[in-house]
Amino acid sequence: MTDTMQHELSPLDRKITDVFPQHTVRKDLVGEIKGNAVVPTYVLEFLLSQFATTTDALSIESGVRRVQEILAQHYVHRDEAMLIQSKIREKGHYRVIDKVQVTLNEKLDRYEASFSHLNIRQVVVDPNIVQKNEKLLVTGIWCICRIGYAYTGEKDEVPWRLESLKPVQMATDDVHNFIEGRKAFSTEEWIDLMLQSIGFNPELFSDRAKLLLLIRMVPFVERNFNVVELGPKGTGKSHIYSEFSPHGMLISGGEISVAKLFVNNATGRVGLVGFWDTIAFDEFAGRNKKAGKELVDIMKNYMANKTFSRGVEQIPGEASLVFVGNTDHDVPTMLRTSDLFEALPSQYHDPAFLDRIHVYIPGWEFEQIRSEMFTDGYGFVVDYLAEVLHNLRDLDYSDRFNPYFELSSSLSTRDKDGIRKTFSGLMKLIYPSGAASAEQIEPLLRLAIEGRKRVKDQLCRIDTTMTPVDFAYTKVGSETPITVRTFEEIDYPKLYRRQHTDDASDEDDGTIPEGALPDKDAALTEDAPEQPLTAKPTPSPIERMQALAKPGVKELEENERGFSYDKLFGPYVAGAQQLELIDPYIRLSYQMRNLAEFMEMVRRNSNPRQRVHVHLITKKDEEEHKAKRQQEMLEELKHNYAPMGVDLTFEFNDTIHDRRLCTDTGWKITMGRGLDIFQQGNDGDWLNPQNRIQKMRRIKSCTFTYLRDDDILTDQEKQSRN
Structure with missing residues (x-):
């Protein structure tokens, strides 16, 4: 058995093949069978679905061999057209896989087919075949055909006969x-x-x-x-x-x-x-x-x-x-x-x-x-x-957000049509039953609004008579509009808002978003130098950071950039030696990366002469093999960060839900998404600066609430504060 046929099923693969056993195929098999056959993927998968719709390695190997044999015997390469024509003549008929187009010969009152690769024309076609497959008259479609040969010697006769034709497409x-x-x-x-x-x-x-x-x-x-x-x-x-x-x-x-x-x-x-x-x-x-x-x-x-x-x-x-x-x-x-x-x-x-x-x-x-x-x-x-998607075109889900959201009244009819059609299509693809909650619908609606806004905003640049409109929506029962912005508007605000190209100047255009690179003073590496007794004491770097910490609420908008753990946590963890982090979802590799970056941030904002203890409370993964890997990664982080002066301990608690950070300096931070504030990217692509610089990553919408908890301060700390 070849190595290619060996394949370990993921949990999703198992579910796919269990729920849709007759309609799934392993996607890498197309490359295995294609070779130099210049045919669309849907043709190859049509053949695979006949012989290799299974998860058994031996059956897959057998099915792939069968498909390869079919292609070798019946797919027509242009440079082998004469050889196939000869086989048809010698055997009387032969099955081919080719692209077929049909025209009406009005002089002879008959339909005639031409075969793209086989290079034969004027093949007589039964009118019933044409009526069932009208696209044959418009452009070529891939078919599995049985072609016969009958030569009588009559003048102007075409000896080729199309005996049967099966388009490569589902009919149910x-x-x-x-x-x-x-x-x-x-x-x-x-x-x-x-x-x-x-x-x-x-x-x-x-x-x-x-x-x-x-x-x-x-x-x-x-x-x-x-x-x-x-x-x-x-x-x-x-x-x-x-x-x-x-x-x-x-x-x-x-x-x-x-x-x-x-x-x-x-x-x-x-x-x-x-x-x-x-x-x-x-x-x-x-x-x-x-x-x-x-x-x-x-x-x-x-x-x-x-x-x-x-x-x-x-x-x-x-x-x-x-x-x-x-x-x-x-x-x-x-x-x-x-x-x-x-x-x-x-x-x-x-x-x-x-x-x-x-x-x-x-x-x-x-x-x-x-x-x-x-x-x-x-x-x-x-x-x-x-x-299936062809048949879903009969449905209309453009109004499925109406019970939950209302579009801005300033939008034109064409704006609303564009938004509704995009939204309807995404609903059919993701929620084909048409049933979805407000939380599930909202990101699809936002993306649909953004896609049309990108069109309209550029139209306002091109045609100065067009009036900009408010691409926003409101939740039913609320009067507060939620504005949608394109990524280009977020990343290059000064350039995006220009309505005329002659307004361009040499001003900062936001090519690198403000704050995309690390702040010079984001990390604390040493205490301030001693000052002369006669001079006014200069605050240490830790004290300067602590002075920036204020109680309050910070709202992060979807898709924004320019945020980092240093910006969100730095002033509040500055000088802390004991931190308790509660986050139910520290399981996957990218979530472990978040934890590692969090501990690095804590180290940067602490006294380098003191060790820092981070205690994590999280949930154990429900699947045994994943829970084992989760434990291994946490142990690895504990081992790797101890030499840096960060002591990580952790415990599992399956009842927790809230995300919270508490410090021994008296701060309690509630975090809507815990450490998982960044939109998921490709963790393995280290050539991408977004994987190295947090401020270049896009944000998920979430809320941070900062509270100063005097109750946990010691008497000495309270007296010092007073």
Whole structure:
């Protein structure tokens, strides 16, 4: 048995294969079988689903061999076309895997197929096959075909015969079982399952990155959804539209004719938008690219009204449009000199076109794709998932936040439409039953608002007649609005708020967020030098830090940067020798990193001549093997930090819930999220400064309350304070 077939199932893998046993596949097997076959992932997984939908290593190995044999025998390589043609002639018929397109021969009144790789044309097709698979008439689709050969010698005869054809796509509606199976998963598990299904390892993506990846899938589950994603090269912008679904179409080069996309007036034949769920325009960016005015005008009308016409009649369409392309500059440069749409062709750098975009995905937030980002875990067979999402397009969840939240009244109709459609798509992907709590709904609503705000804010730069609106929402029963900001607005506030490019100056543009680098005085390394008896005593560094500690409440907003443990805790732990930290969730590796960074902060803010004792109270992991690893990591931290003068002790208490820090200097700090205030990133990527500098990490929304507890002070300390 090969090493590749050996695979240790994770808890999520076990759950996936138990709940959806007939519709899952190990994602790394695609690379194992693909070889040099230039076929989409959904074709390969379709074959794997026939032979290797199992967790048994021997069965998987056998199934993979069978699929490899099928590809070797029946997949048509272009340079072997003549060999396959010969096999068909000699055997009388032969099965092939190829991309097939059909046209109507009006002179002979018959349908004829052409095979992309086999390089044969005018193959007669039964009209019943065409009626069942109308997409054959629009563009090529991958099929498993049985081709016959019958030569009679008649003039102009084509000896090839299409005896049977099976498109590589699911034909059953399994939405009910899909929704029922979803109930077995937590929200986090389900999102990870969706990521594994499109081939990514969820452990290497932050919570926000996961949701942004899911927005790329919304066009498959939401009708007439218009998306722009611009960003650096190599971030996988177009991958999902070419590999994921048999209902999606990727147009390379970003240029296409009106007849091909909408309708051919000469023949009356409807174009791509009439047959595909999603049409993605790859390499859409490029200031020098040209597009005809007629195409742009028809596209604008279609994006706004879901219909198109070339002067004959109004034709409805349901295809979502996706525009992806590469940016030429980084975000601060775009904000300083132009806008975030600057890379688009001039014909599309038009307020009327851009206002029809529902969401702008910030492509610059994605890392460049690396091999370790791909998963070897289990996920849905992509053509199964694609078919489920296709059928979920019939549902509308755009109003599911209404019982809990209300959008700002200043938003335009198009703003609200963009927000609601993005939100509806995310709901279908994450909560396909449509049922979710206010706490589960809110982050999806915020992301949907942010995606539309990114569009509208740039429109206000491009068109000075547009009026900025308030992208905010309120909780039902509350009058306090909650404002949503884009990351670009948070990171580069001075550049973002410029409405005209000629306002740019040499002022600080926030390219490195204020406070992103460690403060010079954040750490205390030594006491102040002795002062002459005649001089006024100068406070020591510890005393200066302690003077900054004030009772109060600090609210941290979602996605902010510029915070660190030194900033949040430093003045309150300065000079402390005994600290008690209560945090139920110190289990996973990144949470252990948080604890290590906390102890380093305590050491920096203490007297270097004194030892510091940190006592941790946390919960033990429920799974035995994880609890063992948790204990090992805590023991390792205890061993490693003792030489630094930090003595760590810990105990497990399964009844605790609150997060709190108490010091022997009289401070009690309640922490809404404990030490887990940073959004999860890729712990293993030490080339990323965010993993080394806390102030460059993004924050989760949480609250810190600082209380001075006089009751725990000693009489001597109280007297000294008085």
